[in-house]
Amino acid sequence: MISFESDYNNGCHEAILQRLMATNDEKATGYGLDDYCAAARNKIREACAKPDADVFFLVGGTQTNATVIDAMLQSYQGVLSVETGHINVHESGAIESSGHKVLTLPSHDGKMDAQELSQWLHDFYADPTYDHMVFPGMVYITFATEMGTIYSLAELKAISDICQQYNIPLFIDGARLGYGLMATGSDVTLPQLADLCDVFYIGGTKCGALCGEAVIFPNPNAPAPAHFFTIVKQHGALLAKGRLLGIQFDTLMQDGLYFKLAAHAVEQAMRLREAFVAKGYKMYSDSPTNQQFVLLDKETIERLKRDFVFEEWYPVGNLMNCRFVTSWATLPSDVDALIDAI
């Protein structure tokens, strides 16, 4: 069986394992205060072109979202997200668990519309009863989105402008940041993305690492909230052996490895996509990233399932919206096999 099930069902890039081997006998201070973390922070600052950025390493995505959002919101504030946002659907209520409402906007293939955001904020403050409601304290978007889509630079800038106008921080969930930045046709660079938001993270788990997300507060005028270290600890997100995260990110950020891995995954996804389209299948969304959504009939599904693993998301009319995911670890020969089978 060849799996296109997810981008977290593999191990990690072998350079990481080799580095873990090579450094295993060294002693290192815990809690992210070690030299590997320091080196990784510097490489990330450089890649973002933000020499003064605050950088923290957490373990997983849900944890990172809950910690960052809780740290930046006041108790009377909630976070704005599209309905399909990961925090609103697949985090078991982690945001509410720390006391904050997720305020929802419509999803457009996973994306937030700047105009709708602007209207929502306008309507909120125009409502005479707004002080009986949950205040908007942050805007949360994902890049790439859960549907595989990405924002153009202009779209990101439009959202960022509205956030600045209302003095609301913008948080970009980058669990799949690499795949988003290296997406076909993407016109957003990492430094540009860092310019346009107040906090974001570089997802390691889904792009080459065993685990780990690097949280970046890029703007020296809006650094990490006071005592963010302690807030991370309170959320159970402070890894004792922080070296595990430092070594991984130091390896991934070396010579652009992170971006090369992401580019590989996107390339394989595009091959898949073209094969489906060529055979007349309809794609469910216009994804330029490593997640491809295609509408398949029952027969095709049954046929493909004999040799391939993929997820059936939900029915669309008589067809099923199926997800095929590539990753940095996807073998071109596996894609060849699937293309042959289509």
Next chain:
Amino acid sequence: MISFESDYNNGCHEAILQRLMATNDEKATGYGLDDYCAAARNKIREACAKPDADVFFLVGGTQTNATVIDAMLQSYQGVLSVETGHINVHESGAIESSGHKVLTLPSHDGKMDAQELSQWLHDFYADPTYDHMVFPGMVYITFATEMGTIYSLAELKAISDICQQYNIPLFIDGARLGYGLMATGSDVTLPQLADLCDVFYIGGTKCGALCGEAVIFPNPNAPAPAHFFTIVKQHGALLAKGRLLGIQFDTLMQDGLYFKLAAHAVEQAMRLREAFVAKGYKMYSDSPTNQQFVLLDKETIERLKRDFVFEEWYPVGNLMNCRFVTSWATLPSDVDALIDAI
């Protein structure tokens, strides 16, 4: 510099890295549903002599404490701990952050006294205003404790009996479980410990792993709380690549490796202890485990600090209570060097 600073400043046992290498190219389902986790669960059940135990893998200690306690308490309940308990001191308020009070009892070198627990519970229910107070919903102890001490089987049994009498679950924080079970003079076995509590964990982070704690609900009549998987996710404690935890525990539980590693650390700690005592230094606590606390004068500290790393905890009269920690990774030659220097 030779470090006796902590038991989490090293990498991991090399068998783990080799296993990660060997399995790296395999695909595995996420979230702990993979075969490695399944195998590790079985080995743990066997080691505990609890074939029906529920077993979950989480990433770190604070996270595990917060998740287990939140899962088992009702909203009006708190958790009983000695004042020096990790949850009461060094978790940045993680327990309170999920809404629960830590109710405190005196610490006796890190240990809870069964008699004092019994009295506390008696007094609570004798107080006519108790329904205006926080109800005791769980008893939390550490094994080994933060001061390196351990409970005897009789002491554990006494606490367990009181918990049963009041129908309060007993939770044993096993961040240093290996060192506790293999402590000099310990008369507690893993199956006995599993018999006497409702939930406990086998700490990986401090005993050979890169990260990971294995939570066990040993009693088939008192299984994990409903939807514990979802509660773990809500706490940001569900690792996407659960294989990382499964592989580590499967390796550690193979042929008793975990216990061998712990025994090695204890042996080195005892050599250290004897050397201190032989030279006339006074031990601060009577620790039979891998953490040794010794009262040193300024001169000795300065002399030892030239070549060794260790923590100065707090002043005791004119002396300083200093902590020396060994681990599975401590080299006997490093202990030799320290013994020579004493």
Next chain:
Amino acid sequence: MISFESDYNNGCHEAILQRLMATNDEKATGYGLDDYCAAARNKIREACAKPDADVFFLVGGTQTNATVIDAMLQSYQGVLSVETGHINVHESGAIESSGHKVLTLPSHDGKMDAQELSQWLHDFYADPTYDHMVFPGMVYITFATEMGTIYSLAELKAISDICQQYNIPLFIDGARLGYGLMATGSDVTLPQLADLCDVFYIGGTKCGALCGEAVIFPNPNAPAPAHFFTIVKQHGALLAKGRLLGIQFDTLMQDGLYFKLAAHAVEQAMRLREAFVAKGYKMYSDSPTNQQFVLLDKETIERLKRDFVFEEWYPVGNLMNCRFVTSWATLPSDVDALIDAI
């Protein structure tokens, strides 16, 4: 100026003040353990035809919603409500503040559709990833709704049946219960409502009292959650001088005063409604209760505002959806004046 602004801008029914006067010099135990509370509980049990119901008195609506919902949900559960539900809009995130997500369904003039509820629950459990999501732990509806509408007995029964099918408790927010039960055309009685839900409350604040909501757990097989008294205290909802609530509800439940007051308000609202309709104005919703929503043009609004107070909710096309609220305290002569002015 004559006010139709709200049903909580008046004092209280004078029988309550007289009773407070008459009992003022008596001593009474605090926290709801007094004789007035006991008497009020019995009258409520009788009115509900539920001799074994658990009854508690809290102070206000948001507080009551937050306390009841928190008491009945597990940490991994959320509460289902229509989007316009009070808990989802006008409670400043009180539900999320105690850790629970509000899961939303479409609003139909403020009402939940049983079919949509059933479909939502079916889809939830059909989703293979549901254990990464927030579990539905309660259904919340308002009676009467925020839009003045009510459920028929058949509609209530349909929702109740689905809740039973999925073993999910049904909670009815009765902040305006009196106006709902006495609504024109209502076919629901208090005992029937009590039969169909697991917990509800009789709103005092908006129907004759100075403050106070009576929470009822009608079903002896599903009593109040353990230690609900303590949970009320924890939520800051336990009034020290509980007699203030007991005396009010004892007075309101005497000889059906509560229902007479509500019937009066509905009667005045119907007079208003007929007058608007007779003059050709379009009602925004089909409300048989004390809140009337009518679409007015700018000129009419300006003209009426000279002598009357009412709320402009939001624009609907060129018109404005305006709310006129009657209460137990509304003078028929004030309604006459408004009718003349229309």
Next chain:
Amino acid sequence: MISFESDYNNGCHEAILQRLMATNDEKATGYGLDDYCAAARNKIREACAKPDADVFFLVGGTQTNATVIDAMLQSYQGVLSVETGHINVHESGAIESSGHKVLTLPSHDGKMDAQELSQWLHDFYADPTYDHMVFPGMVYITFATEMGTIYSLAELKAISDICQQYNIPLFIDGARLGYGLMATGSDVTLPQLADLCDVFYIGGTKCGALCGEAVIFPNPNAPAPAHFFTIVKQHGALLAKGRLLGIQFDTLMQDGLYFKLAAHAVEQAMRLREAFVAKGYKMYSDSPTNQQFVLLDKETIERLKRDFVFEEWYPVGNLMNCRFVTSWATLPSDVDALIDAI
């Protein structure tokens, strides 16, 4: 039976009921935006000599403590209190329920010692692991304390100075503020108290009102936290008919009624105290306020219980610490009767 059980077992001062009667037919805006609240705020500002103070009206003490503390703490902060502080004992975990730890200091007859506070704060910041702990974000004291004691001006000033030194706000729980300020020998005035803290409240419930606590942020340079109104609503502490609170405080603050009522209670308590002491009974604490604690033997208790109600707190040796509470409503003739019986 004559009751000395508590200071909240009576009704309210009759001037309040008369005022409620007189204003009952008027319409008033809800949520504390009415004219009565405005008038009461001004009277309070005048009594405090703080013309720019922010003033809010909440319903009860536990609610007020939870709301104020949650509003002023960051998520990583806790509140410092003596062990016997109301928030640490008798609020069912309301503070922890909103996510914050109560950090405890020893109690000296209910009072915090400035020197111990200073030492605690010094030790906290001297501990190299403090960023793994809960930060001190507020100091909470009660005036008068739960043991009936009060702080001298010098003691208050010492605590206030330490708070300023560490930039930590000082919160004074004034549930019994009147009895504290009018205590025999008290050298603290309301304006002085307002000068020395960042937030405090004037307790109504225990001193003449049916319910209600007036929260004051006296310092115009440290006003109420942003959107405190919304935080109050989120905590379920915003009374719809705010007039009920406004009318009560406007009445109590008129011509010093509040202080006269408190002085009366203290006078009666002193008569009681003198009678006990004259008869050779030992007072448990040196209380100059309306709560008197006296050590009684079994025989005396049984004898007094025939005609009087009072609380037995806890045994002290062979004796029982018994509490006798007077209030604004205590009849001198009832005190005469008790004095005769002693």
